[in-house]
Amino acid sequence: ATVVARTAGKLWMIDRETFSTLTVSFAIKQREKYLQFLRTVNFIRTFASRGWLSESRLEDLADALRPRYYAPNQRIIEQDDRNAEEMFFIESGSVKVFRTEADGQTKELTTLGPGQYFGELALIENRPRYATVIAVEKSRLATLDAKSFENL
Numbered sequence: 001a002t003v004v005a006r007t008a009g010k011l012w013m014i015d016r017e018t019f020s021t022l023t024v025s026f027a028i029k030q031r032e033k034y035l036q037f038l039r040t041v042n043f044i045r046t047f048a049s050r051g052w053l054s055e056s057r058l059e060d061l062a063d064a065l066r067p068r069y070y071a072p073n074q075r076i077i078e079q080d081d082r083n084a085e086e087m088f089f090i091e092s093g094s095v096k097v098f099r100t101e102a103d104g105q106t107k108e109l110t111t112l113g114p115g116q117y118f119g120e121l122a123l124i125e126n127r128p129r130y131a132t133v134i135a136v137e138k139s140r141l142a143t144l145d146a147k148s149f150e151n152l
Contacts, residue, residue: 040114
C-alpha cells in the first residue's frame, strides 16, 4: 500500500523483526499473567486438582481471555439479554449482581470480587441473562467469548 501524508509530521517506524519480537514477548507475558490469575479461580483450581483440566487446556484458556475495563456504575450485562456473547472473570475491582422479579422489585443478589466469575450460565444453558451486573468500582475483567467457551 502507498501512504501519503496530508500534513507535515514525523513518522516513527519499527522493523518487522522487532515488531514480531515485541508481539511474541507481549503474548507470553499475557499468557503467564492469565495463567497465574486462573489458578486463583476456585472452580479452575478444583478442575485442575481433579485432573479435569490439563495444563495445555489451561494455557488455551489463558490465551483466549481478553481484558475489558469498566468504570464505577457501568452496566456489564443486562438481565434477559438474549445475546450472551461472553463470560467474565474478575481480575480487580468488584461488581454487584441484581435481579428484577416479576413484581417489579429489584433485589441485590450478591457482590463479587477478584477471582470470582459470572455470566457462564447463559453460555452453558443458551438462555437469556439471569441478572444484571454493574461495576461497583473501577474494574478489570477477563472475558471469554462464547466460541472459545464452547471450544474449551
